[in-house]
Amino acid sequence: MDMATEQAMREVLDAPSLYPEAPRKDRAQREAEMREWFEKYDEVNKCYNLYGMDRADAAPCDSWLDLKTFGKHRYAVNSSYAPAGSAFKFNHTLITRNKLVFEMFLSYWYGDDSGVYMPSVAVFLDRDFYQRGRGSQRMEPAVFADFVKRYDTGQRLVFKEVFGQKGKQVCIAQIDGGNLVVDGETLTPDAFAAQLAGDGLTWIVQDYIFQHEVMSNFNPTSVNTLRIVTYHTGERCFVEDAAVRMGYPGELVDNAFSDGFYTNIDSTGKLDESLFNFSMKTRRIHEWQDVRIPAAAEAFQFCVDLHSRTPELFSVGWDIAITKEGKPLVIEANDSWAVFVTQTAIGHAARPAWERYLAERQAFDAAIVRS
Structure with missing residues (x-):
């Protein structure tokens, strides 16, 4: 050592x-x-x-999952699915890892006007902007400037890198008279586009989500989401754990890797009494003991429905916002979800359940191959 x-x-x-x-x-x-x-x-x-x-x-210590073994097994089972009659395994994690691909699946499953997800309004691809909903036409610089001017001063646009993880590669721009304000810096549309182009990445552009008052009260500067973990063993699909995540005061994202807080919730929306911070390794008794997350049961069922449409994936951590109207809205799907949120609740060691569900899935997959 x-x-x-x-x-x-x-x-x-x-x-x-x-x-x-x-x-x-x-x-x-x-x-x-x-x-x-x-x-x-x-x-x-x-x-x-x-x-x-x-x-x-x-x-006992061995009841907890270590991060290395968990990560290895999680990826192995999520990335290798053999359809009936096939000797070759397929990797379906692209469905969740690429935000643009995930949006395409959501559009196919539910429709663009379903209200269960936030369709992108533009895509930044290969150093150019493409406006969605109009044949994905390339926007000339002047057209992008006009696109920005459609938004009133004070409105926000969210730019997400399609492979971004852990709350990184997310940019929230506030509109100011046809310009974009990012981290206190005012940029013209041309200058902003040049900044994105310098990264050489692909971004989707979405309207900002207006969340329910209950969710906003946790931290008004971030969209605070539910992290709902589901399993699909082949025979059954179900919610195993859920937490509410809230951003650090002043932060724009609620991710635990960006100093965000979290606490477990049950299907009624009741919060566990303890609030945790993974980055700072802290715990405190929070002030929201009587608060209930609106539409929690509906969000749980929504995640089961989502996962039922992707049975090739064994486990998924879904990020769900609650809209101003009190409806669940899927933000992201994470096949590489972090187990520490699940295990932080007092006495909630995840290894026994993980190994049991993994054995169920492996038995199901083996039966498919034999058929």
Whole structure:
């Protein structure tokens, strides 16, 4: 074990418990468990305290999923599906990983005017803008400037890189008299387009989502979403876990990797009492104990319906907004969803359920191949 690894382990051991109300294991036991974890899984368990594994009443350490094994198995099963009669496996993760492709599937399943997703209004592809809904015609610079002028001052446009993850490659531009204001800088349409072109990436452009008042109250500067995890074992499709995510004050995204907060919810929309921050490794009792997420049960059922249309994928983490009118709106689908949100709830160790569902799916896939 090198010095950097030892230091990372000491930082976890030296940190105070996030559960001061519960008896804590002594340092010797915690260190022994941390070292055993490293030997087994080749990673420092930086979530040890966040998960509450330091509590004297915690489930056995092996009940928690390590990030490396989980990530490897999650991708392997999501990216290899063999249709009946085929000796070759196909990778369906592109459906969720490419936002433009995912939107095409949503359009096919539900229609552009369904209100269950936010259709893009333009695409930035190969250094040019293409307006959606008009034969995907290329917009000359002057046309893009006119496109921006259609929006009133104060309105917002959201630019998303099609392969962006973890809340990165998201740009929210506020319209100001035909210009775009990004991170406090005012840019002409030409200058803004040149900035995007410099990245050499593909972006979709969407109207800004106006969320329900309950969701906005968590943090008004970000669209705060539900992360709903579903499984499809081949025989059944169901919701396993859900959380509400909220951005750090002043931030534009709610992602946990961008200092966002989260707490688990049930199908009635009731919040767990604890609010967690993955980046900062903190926990506190939040002030929204009597709040209920609107349309939570509807959102759960919506995610089951979504996953039922993509049975090739084993597990998906869906990002769902709740609109101003109280309706669920799918933002993204994540086949590479993060397990730490699931495991942060007190005592909620995910390995037993994960291995059980994985075995069900593998048995189903094997039966298809044999047929």
